[in-house]
Amino acid sequence: MSAEPRALLYAIERELKVLSWWESSPPSAEALASTEPFCLDTLSFPQWLQFVLIPRMQALIDAGSPLPTRISIYPMATESFRQLAEDTRALEEAIARLDxxxxxxxxSREP
Incomplete structure (x- = not known):
């Protein structure tokens, strides 16, 4: 692997904080129990990164469990951030590197 997954998760967390998207309170248990991809029906994409992806990946790393090898988060990130005023390039790059x-x-990075 080109980069250590734990460091990449930290980079995603750091960029969420830089964008002021890091939340101090978790969503409800019901919101987290969504069965939709990326919890689209109950969470924003940044919430999904913070409360689903990062904790689950950290738990796998901590347990020494195999990490997923079929992962494609970057396309969802670029689509989710497309219409935003914030500069999300650093966050998108961190997500691409994790993928x-x-x-x-x-x-394939978007131009």
């Missing part, structure tokens, strides 16, 4: 580290495949 690449886990899948072993290069991610």
């Amino acid at each position: 690449e580290a886990l899948s072993g495949q290069p991610v």
Whole structure:
């Protein structure tokens, strides 16, 4: 792997904080129990990153469990952030690097 997944998760967390998207209170248990991809029906994409992706990946790393190898979060990130005024390039890059580290495949960055 080109980069250590734990460091990439930290980079995603750091960028969420830089954008002031890091929340101090978690969503409800019901919101977190969504069965939709990325919890689209109950969470914003930044909430999904903070409260679903990061904790689940950290738990796998801490347990020494295998990490997913079929992962593609970057396309959802670019779509979710497309209409926003904030500069999300650093967050998108961190997500692309996580995808690449886990899948072993290069991610095609949007221009």
